[in-house]
Amino acid sequence: MLKNALPKIITELPGPKSKEIISKRNDAIPSSVACATPCVIDKAEGCMIQDVDGNIFMDWVAGIGVMNIGHSNPEIIEAVKKQTDRYFHPQINTFHYSEYVDLAAKLNSIVPGDFKKRTCFFNSGAEANDNAIKIARKYTKKTDIIAFSGGFHGRTFMTMTLTSGNIYKAAFGPMIPGVHRAEFPNEYRTNSNIKPEELVDYYIDKLEYMFVDYVSPDNVAAIILEPLQGEAGFVEPPIDYIVKLRAICDKYNILLIADEVQTGYCRTGRMFATEYWADKGVYADIVVSAKSLAAGLPLSAVTAREEIMESLAVGEIGGTYGGNAVACASALKVIEIMERDNYAQKAMAIGEQAKKFFADWYNKYEAIGTYRIKGAMLSIEFVKDRATKEPDPEMASKVLKGCKEKGLVIKNAGSYHQIIRILMPLITNEEQLNAGMNILEDVIKSCSK
Ligand SMILES: Cc1ncc(COP(=O)(O)O)c(C=O)c1O
Structure with a gap:
């Protein structure tokens, strides 16, 4: 079931079918209506998205905070x-x-x-x-x-x-x-x-x-x-x-x-x-x-x-x-x-899990200036230097790109776009949460070198 799947990228991005539709899009709609993820959706369940080429993405943007309940709730x-x-x-x-x-x-x-x-x-x-x-x-x-x-x-x-x-x-x-x-x-x-x-x-x-x-x-x-x-x-x-x-x-x-x-x-x-x-x-x-x-x-x-x-x-x-x-x-x-189903509690549980990851990463990666957690509203702010707090939008953008390539979709924020934010559907299960966090850490680690 797509709802319980984990990210899996099986083609180059965008895949061939997505490419065709994206090229039509580029002709038909204003370029100012930008799109951050190089895929065309076929279906969505829970926190997962499958594209027309069979790639599976974890959607931790959730329609920019619209799908707290999860995609396609029966x-x-x-x-x-x-x-x-x-x-x-x-x-x-x-x-x-x-x-x-x-x-x-x-x-x-x-x-x-x-x-x-x-x-x-x-x-x-x-x-x-x-x-x-x-x-x-x-x-x-x-x-x-x-x-x-x-x-x-x-x-x-x-x-x-x-x-x-x-x-x-x-x-x-x-x-x-x-x-x-x-x-x-x-x-x-x-x-x-x-x-x-x-x-x-x-x-x-x-x-x-x-x-x-x-x-x-x-x-x-x-x-x-x-x-x-x-x-x-x-x-x-x-x-x-x-x-x-x-x-x-x-x-x-x-x-x-x-x-x-x-x-x-x-x-x-x-x-x-x-x-x-x-x-x-x-x-x-x-x-x-x-x-x-x-x-x-x-x-x-x-x-x-x-x-x-x-x-x-x-x-x-x-x-x-x-x-x-x-x-x-x-x-x-x-x-x-x-x-x-106490979704408020689900958000709290996500936040508690996220805290363990973020606290550990803060100790390991100097690029993280600070992180913020309120329930399942999660963000990480990147800086060039922890002392000066100079914003690091390049780092944030590399992290977004790296995650996307591995099938994890998150979003930027902040006046300088130096922040990454996560708004996952609140029905994200523990296995999915760990998988997404592991992708995010791998990418932060590789971008920190
Ligand atoms: C706090 C806040 N207010 C208002 C809006 C605008 O909402 P809409 O895009 O539905 O017009 C947004 C959208 O992101 C928002 O985050």
Whole structure:
């Protein structure tokens, strides 16, 4: 069964059949829509992919964090088929349908926060973030937004503005006015003169200073951040920073928006990463989720305190496809399976195993500047020199290439692309985990010479 297979490359890459389709692709679609893996997929199960030439890859990118449940889960397939037999898309402004309602009610109950919430649906993470900003502006009657260095929120005009990094936006200015950038508390990349115990106050002071110099808090509608920054390489802010950030939001009537697009649905060892905030009594006012919500069907959600969501008038948010019935049916089954089979625990177990490997490699390979593990959100940052922490994107790119040649697909991250990140499906079994880690170590070892 492909689901339990291990990587096996039997042709040169791309193989002959893949080559044919890739050459057609190169003619038909924009070259800016790049593809990192030289193969064309035939089928996918669990964490494994088989290409049209019979090569077997281990997919530790999982649709960029979309397939936490694993590829081709039979229960999801059945739920989707059952739904398509009845109807695809009644459209929520035209007819009521229970899949939208049941999913919204479910998210209202599982998104952290013991207060009344409401949820509405969109198609992508970017679209949901865009709407979260609209909702925050409407409710607060304020205009400005604070986002963070290293943050990624999407590619629509508003979310591209919120997103940090020239690669995504330099060619498309001007950006939307009223968005301000705070410095994200990235401990590893903080000036070493700042002692670890001073880190939180250092960054909180910087944020407070923005209110002195750049923007009045009276104009700020929301602060948006990822509980762990995804594209930045899985960087987590200290929890005490979040506690203080919440206090600042309360002080100035600013909404706190958690972008859980990449962290949601058990990836970090909890259903939502903001459950770690809840352990400290901190809740976001608006939680945005997408990616693994519907196991590969386009669906995103904005869940907010009831009074915030209810500030909107009819017609102010929505869209033709948001909350499509087939995607909602898939999402209901995803959450049911994740709760029943404790996917959060599966992510924790992966993280514990990964820690053994990463800690050992850190001792052996100087190129590893640091590594990060939160549940099954795993990354390794490469540096040219551990003392200077000079990023080493060449090393990261060699590692990605070497892994790919051996059938292990992982992804890069970080402002300099100096980080490799792993987002394996959470049903990756122990044998597969060990096999993937062994490939990764072989490649890091050979690239370290
Ligand atoms: C944290 C975060 N927010 C938003 C997005 C944008 O989501 P989408 O690509 O579905 O628009 C992403 C995508 O990677 C993400 O990681």
